[in-house]
Amino acid sequence: MAEKRMSRWYFGGIASCGAACCTHPLDLVKVHLQTQQEVKMRMVGMAMHVVKNDGVLALYNGLSASLCRQMSYSLTRFAIYETVRDMMGSGGQGPMPFYQKVLLGAFGGFTGGFIGTPADMVNVRMQNDMKLPAEQRRNYKHALDGLFRVWREEGTRKLFSGATMASSRGALVTVGQLACYDQAKQLVLGTGLMGDNILTHFLSSFIAVSIEASDWPVIGYS
Secondary structure (H helix, E strand, O other), X not given: OOOOOOOOHHHHHHHHHHHHHHHHHHHHHHXXXXXXXXXXXXXXXXXXXXXXXHOHHHHHOOHHHHHHHHHHHHHHHHHHHHHHHHHHHOOOOOOOOHHXXXXXXXXXXXXXXXXXXXXXXXXXXXXXXXXXXXXXXXXXXXXXXHHHHHHHHHOHHHHOOOHHHHHHHHHHHHHHHHHHHHHHHHHHHHOOOOOOOHHXXXXXXXXHHHHHHHHHHXXXXX
């Protein structure tokens, strides 16, 4: 009898935190490139500029806020999507139809994006702080300090500045990452050629990423 695999929604949040620790320098360089007044540097040049001026550890400025964002945004969307999906699939009716996965993914991502907006905003501020003149720097000690100071100095509404865009992006990303992944995995397993193993997970992730990436030009230029 085949072993029944049970998903744990919190694994998604923990894995997202691990990924954030690895990719944070790239995210910081991306923010610096996006906030240039004029395009003077590319990715490698900007990374070398940060290291030269502020040291290697400067590549991890804002890491606490990035982890805080993953613990709010990613945990929420995984909790909503996987909990509801497992509840609906436990009634013996088989897997959810794809359109229901899309709707569930969009709802989970939208909610997670809204909840993660304060941490995301503090994350960008902490990453960009080193570019400001010394007298204009906010110098947040860590994510919680940043959240508290924004709330105290600028009000609750400021914490959710950009929430509409963050929520919309969260909905689209979650549809691509979770709903498309689930559907791709279902189709791959349905062929009978592959079992539920790491190769199947990798192939399903590759298919989902390809679908998600193909959507971005439409979103960006429509």
